[in-house]
Amino acid sequence: MNVPSAAVEDVELLNRVGRGDEVAIEHLYQRYGGSCYALARRLLNDAGLAEDVVQQVFLALWQGTSYDPARGAVSTWLLSMTHHKAVDAVRRESRRRTLSSSDETMAQLVSTSPAPDDEAWRLLRADRTRRALRTLSAEHREVLLLAYYGGYSQREIADLTGLPLGTVKSRTLAAMNKLRDELRSVDDNANDESRRQP
């Protein structure tokens, strides 16, 4: 799927954030805060903790100490930072964890509705990711979803599943590579089609 991005606007907004422009960071929050909050909420299952995480993420962006534009889009960085801080929080609050099977997690992700203010492009991307996720084997999907949406370390996943730690690590890598390739193949097909245009 050929998906244009708002990256150019984001760069401009980031430049303004660097100059202390509060309207610009509020604009970025309006654009990405919902995705960050939804991710934190899903990992933490707690509105207050999720709000704390999102606040920490945007504070880091405001202070300009962590984001490197050369390493990727700000949307990727925001979700990565949100996930990292949410995992830290869920490990501190381990009693909040509820173990879901990968099938249950997958079912939740498949049935998830986008937030009302989601853009159509975001919905299309999510649909593409769901389809790519379905191409993974159950074993690959299990380690991936336990890690990403369960917040478990690979050692914890080995304990939970009874698999050797080395198997968990190799399956995780294979799952990430497969998912990357699935997503990339769709983009490559789209780009090939675009190049064939007159």
Next chain:
Amino acid sequence: MSTHEHGNHEQWDELAAGYALDALEPDEREEFLDHLATCERCRQRVDEHLLVAAQLGSLAGDDVAPPPWSAIRAGVVGDRPAPGDAEVVVLRRRPRLPVLTAAAAAIALLGAGAAWQLTRTTGPQPLASVAACRQDPGCHVIALDSGGGSAAQMLVHDGRAALLPTAMPALPAGSVWALWQLPRGGSPLLLTEFETGRQATPLKIGYGQTAGFAVSREKAGTTPTAPSVVVAAGSVA
């Protein structure tokens, strides 16, 4: 000496995937970060994995609204005075006037295939049907964006939709356009395929359950189950 120091990069690759998923133990993470500082290959792997992880994260969206900016503002920017109201852009719908017949007539006109083709144009065209739709409380205008600007307008009225191109690209030979309805939950629904002017098409689900619309380019003679090359998309208000 590092426990992962060896000739090939397989174990570093595994750590790169685990790092992107925040699934490493603290000692492994420290060790990997030390290695990352000196390994461009692993930095590239991490960037790739972080992109994939972020796409996984995009699936987390739910119906719970995030806290308003005002709830986290002080924790982000501190106690500085809030910007003036003049800097806040508020989008308001235009006042609606009860001119139902004008909007219905606009949709009907489009349905008759009057003068709408998917061709490259130099810019947005003033369209009387869009103006008429905006005046009708039962008619909805959805702007479809190509990512670089407005590409088309969707008019939806009484369970039917019509597309008005403003800056769509030319259609390559052997291809057709596909119009998709995007439900708030679930996968895109194919409404119709077409090359040029078409009848207005009925929606597959109610407008209230619709998150947006999209146009994709597909190979002619196929019935796509998902959008291939999306050229324009837009959200409902």
